[in-house]
Amino acid sequence: MSADAALQRLRDRVLVARDSKTALEIRGGCTKRFYGNVPRGEPLDVRELAGITSYEPTELVVTVLAGTPLLELESVLAERGQCLPFEPPHFGAMGTVGGMVAAGLAGPARACVGPLRDFVLGVTMLNGMGERLTFGGQVMKNVAGYDVSRLIAGSMGILGVICEVSLKVMPTFPACRTLYVEMDETAALKQLNRWAGESFPMNASAWYRGRLYLRLAGAKAAVARALEGTGGRELEPQAAAEWWSDIRDHRHEFFSLSDAQLERGECSWRLAVPDSAPPIALPGEQFIEWGGGQRWWRSAAPASQIRSAAERAGGHATLVRAADKRPGVFTAPKAASMNIHKRLKQSFDPAGIFNPGRLYPEL
Amino acid sequence: MDAVIPSAPSSAPAARAALQSHVVSTLAKILPASCILYRGEETAPYECDALTAYRQLPMVVAIPESEAQVAAVLAACHALDVPVVARGAGTGLSGGALPHAMGVSLSLAKFNAIVKVDPVARTAVVQCGVRNLAISEAAAPYGLYYAPDPSSQIACTIGGNVAENSGGVHCLKYGLTLHNVLRVRGFTAQGEAVEFGSEAPDTAGLDLLPLVVGSEGMLAVIMEVTVRLLPRPALARCIMASFATVESAGAAVAAVIAAGIIPAGLELMDKRMTAAAEDYVHAGYDLDAAAILLCESDGTPAEVDEEIERAIDVLNANGATRIEISRDERQRLQFWSGRKNAFPASGRMSPDYMCMDSTIPRKRLAEMLRTIGEMEGRYALRCVNVFHAGDGNLHPLILFDANDPDEMRRCELFGADILETSIKLGGTVTGEHGVGVEKLNSMCVQFSAAERAQMMAVKSAFDPAGLLNPGKVIPSLQRCAEYGKMHVHRGALKFPDLPRL
Secondary structure: HHHHHHHHHHHHHHHHHHOOOOEEEEEEEOOOOOOHHHHHHEEEEOOOOOEEEEEEEOOOEEEEEOOOOHHHHHHHHHOOEEEOOOOOOOOOOOOEEEHHHHHHHOOHHHHOOOOOHHHHHEEEOOOOOOOOEEEEOOOOOOOOOOOHHHHHHOOOOOOOOOEEEEEOEEEOEEEEEEEEEEEHHHHHHHHHHHHHHHOOOEEEEEEEEEEEEEEEOHHHHHHHHHHHHHOOOOHHHHHHHHHHHHHOOHHHHHHHOOOOHHHHOOOEEEEEOOOOOOOOOOOEEEEHHHHHHEEEEEOOOOOOHHHHHHHHHHOEEEEOOOOOOOOOOOOOOHHHHHHHHHHHHHHHHOOOOOOOOOOOOOO | OOOOOOOOOOOOOOHHHHHHHHHHHHOOOOOOOOHHEEOOHHHHHHHHOOOOOOOOOOOEEEOOHHHHOOOOOHHHHHHHOOOOEEEEOOOOOOOOOOOOOOOOEEEEOOOOEEEEOOOOOOOEEEOOOOEHHHHHHHHHOOEEEOOOOOOOOOOOOOOHHHHHHHOOOHHHHHHHHHHHEEEEEEOOOOOEEEEEEOOOOOOOOOOHHHHHHOOOOOOOOOEEEEEEEOOOOOOOEEEEEEEEOOHHHHHHHHHHHOOOOOOOOEEEEEEHHHHHHHHHHHOOOOOOOOOOEEEEEEOOHHHHHHHHHHHHHHHHHHEEEEEOOOOOOHHHHHHHHHHHHHHHHHOOOOOEEEEEEEEEHHHHHHHHHHHHHHHHHHHOEEEEEEEHHHHHHEEEEEOOOOOOHHHHHHHHHHHHHHHHHHOOOOOOOOOOOOOOOOHHHHHHOOHHHHHHHHHHHHHHHOOOOOOOOOOOOOOHHHHHHHHHHHHHOOOOOOOOOOOOO
């Protein structure tokens, strides 16, 4: 089916849903249904809208339809020595580009290269009136009007159906090597902050059970020199690639919660805090990424205890995996900001049909 | 430039005087008398920003000294239904800070304190009126700096940078203001405290920071900004490469990127521009070249050596006729001095110049340059070109004399033609200077009515009463309809001398 025909079909569905005030659950490969509050609504599958619209390596820009599998996009970029540097998680082979942008998640390199939204240059979407809207564009620098395309990034599909996105891509680094050193949490956090303040080619970090893993990436000579200066043991390239992709996709043992564990009330929490925040003490086990900025906790502690620990550290906590999501997945914004959230939702989706409740119950 | 174009249909003087006296007496309960200006001669310094073709005396200027006063001024104006236009250093190039005839210009110049530099977290918390360069100066003792460097960085403020999402010559590698700001704190139009972003990697809920950054003062008034600081690279070196044609220079830009190199800066200047800059600051440019590229590499000495070597190979393979590498920091800064002074240098070539700011896909650079050359003939005006070539952001400077109404008219048509050509080539009407009032008409061309309506709804979500900097960025339907009609008769306007804004 042509993109135009697929778009027309989606638009028809949106208009029917608007008129009947029917909730729609926007879907791609369904690899991230576990994330966010429990989805509800009739499925609106965007996978017919698939394909790479344009890719010019010298422009560092790719424009791609939302239903395109992320794996397909990544392999096309890799053929030209380029990548999505924020390392989006896959959580399965079927994930789509639209889902990636809607969830706004990023992998291990996030702390060093920036969040997904920094790589979104433009979005074409359908709003709740079935209007096809394009914001941003295909160029790096663009300040014409409000930056709505970056608002869409991470909006969990509550504002509209993402149809097409333009993304900034980057060349892969000439050299990339991984090492590990034994180090306790306090020392690791201090050292990560110190490295971040120097010209040190750190690209990703992970601390787990007294061991700090570092990925260095950049010019060959710079990486080699940094590796020498750091000491520690180097991982073989294959083992290193698996280590980082296991973290990115939550296949690492830390992230696997059995049904029995979930039933006992164990949850997986993501705390986003300033990377210079001191160690956070909570019951359970911890996995630290992003130079200290992303601290995962596997814990049975009450949501309130975890949320207040995150807040004291200057950040917020997200309930990622749990048997019971009634405590709410995302920390609620303050009243002034929540009012803006509500009016934005109202303006994009007056009938309230897109992914209702997925971000907050009131949206 | 001294053409005077009113920003709104002039309201009846009596109504304005009555409202003015009411607003002044209301603000007098909030601010000391010295912080309220309303007589013509007092408010004149506030009548424009750096886009001096557009001028409007504000009804009242408020210059608060504390955040509590800012909140109270906003609440009072909201209660009186009076528009508020926030203002920093007034260096903006698109009229974003142009006053409202019936509004209060809110000068934030007194909020110029650096609250905190945290070398461990690599952040600085600064008040909105702190100058861009002052942040890097305060961070320098820790080996850190603030990366975005608009050419006006000695004067422009971080609040203005946030409002415009300012770029600079290093944003290809280091990003725009948005990519380097973690958190902003300020007030809504009603004077309610609000915060966007966070010192953590993200915030819960919708990401409102990218809406606020670049919103040209229409969504909130920003009081305090947390910026990310980067380690100052140990070394930076700049290549100056000459080319026999602008086309080959444009092709070399694409080739550098295709080779996987992301230079810290990649700038292109055409022959007339280098001549003007050379005459002005003696930067050491190759005056025989049709175009020169400045290509900068920064990082550790090992990284810089590796990258410079690769870049030189690519430039040579793409027809560079001469290559010079900065010997030392003094010469590197000298190479850049010509580029950074491109605007004032142009000012010496002509009584006035109009600076464009569109962005196009890099591969279209050569085509765009040819088209601009043809337009010079069509509009009988000269144009010099300086580009942030690495990210396709063009700054053609159209030279004209504002005292000659026909030149002024041809210049406006020339400018609109460049912007619309940029849209046709897949680009955008503004890369970093903002829409302000200057590019309102071009927004009608770039965005559909539904897209503009959605943007207007975004504004209303933040500012339901529509009092923060109204009339900027998003053109009204009526205005676009009128522009559409003018468009048909381009070059044969019925009332060519009628001010149209």
